[in-house]
Amino acid sequence: MNNEAVMMAIAVLGGTGKEGKGLAYRWAKAGYQVLIGSRTPAKAITAAAQIIELMDGAGSVVGMSNTEAALQANIVVLTVPYAAHRDTLESIKEEIKGKLFIDVTVPLVPPKVTRVQMPAAGSAAQEAKQILGEEVEVAAAFQNISHEHLLGNGDVACDVLVTGTSKNARQEALKLVEAADLRGWDAGPLENSVVLEGLTSVLININKQYGSTHAGIKITGAINKK
Ligand SMILES: NC(=O)c1ccc[n+]([C@@H]2O[C@H](COP(=O)([O-])OP(=O)(O)OC[C@H]3O[C@@H](n4cnc5c(N)ncnc54)[C@H](OP(=O)(O)O)[C@@H]3O)[C@@H](O)[C@H]2O)c1
Numbered sequence: 759m760n761n762e763a764v765m766m767a768i769a770v771l772g773g774t775g776k777e778g779k780g781l782a783y784r785w786a787k788a789g790y791q792v793l794i795g796s797r798t799p800a801k802a803i804t805a806a807a808q809i810i811e812l813m814d815g816a817g818s819v820v821g822m823s824n825t826e827a828a829l830q831a832n833i834v835v836l837t838v839p840y841a842a843h844r845d846t847l848e849s850i851k852e853e854i855k856g857k858l859f860i861d862v863t864v865p866l867v868p869p870k871v872t873r874v875q876m877p878a879a880g881s882a883a884q885e886a887k888q889i890l891g892e893e894v895e896v897a898a899a900f901q902n903i904s905h906e907h908l909l910g911n912g913d914v915a916c917d918v919l920v921t922g923t924s925k926n927a928r929q930e931a932l933k934l935v936e937a938a939d940l941r942g943w944d945a946g947p948l949e950n951s952v953v954l955e956g957l958t959s960v961l962i963n964i965n966k967q968y969g970s971t972h973a974g975i976k977i978t979g980a981i982n983k984k
Contacts, residue, residue: 765832766832767830768835768934769793769835770827771838771850772796772824773821779808779909783813785938786819793831794806795823795824795825796824797824799826807821812909824849828853834850834858834860836860837862839863843865843886847889847890858930858931859894859895860897860900861883861897863901866962871962874956876955883896883897897928898948899920899942902954906972917941917975919942919954919975921947921950943977
């Protein structure tokens, strides 16, 4: 556990769900203070208790409303279905000013989730930047990591590609990738998130075609990286 982790509070909005709960568990294990956000605080409190139980009673995880979590956190992570993306962002716009925002949202449009269907802004992450404005740095990450990996403790056979509005935003997000015990790559400006969000539909398609549940990707051939 490093000192930075002890000082940092991460809000996981929609952390009551599959992907958010997995990320929250991994960051809590790394020593971060994790604030689970929900539309229903009681649901967030239950999710926080479940994560603490997974950690045999250790860890700092608390549940609250999405707004309160965004207000109290240093870094805000969003893990809700795309249908809830805009409304959730609008509801925390004031609380998030001056903070780093990390979008995990994939703009899937059920029922055709194996087809790439990007929003007019280019990607969900670019849409988030439009909604949140100049005062918020935005990074996008974890779109290709199946939740099935996250509540376990084993090696994850999938890399995390991080895009963001600045080098600093990407570096801060990459610290959280490492804290989650995953391998991360700086994948460039936020505009590149279109590829990573789109890739999720490709992976879902592969799962469907080949009977898997958590297909992933790994970067090969890059030197100076373990
Ligand atoms: N599941 C994966 O393996 C995976 C992998 C990579 C990326 N993602 C992306 O991560 C995001 C979350 O995925 P998930 O599978 O964790 O989703 P989920 O379990 O279906 O939902 C996550 C949370 O979002 C909130 N939510 C659901 N519907 C909502 C609505 N209509 N309005 C407002 N909030 C709503 C709920 O929280 P409250 O009811 O507590 O508010 C819910 O617990 C998605 O954009 C998904 O594409 C998922």
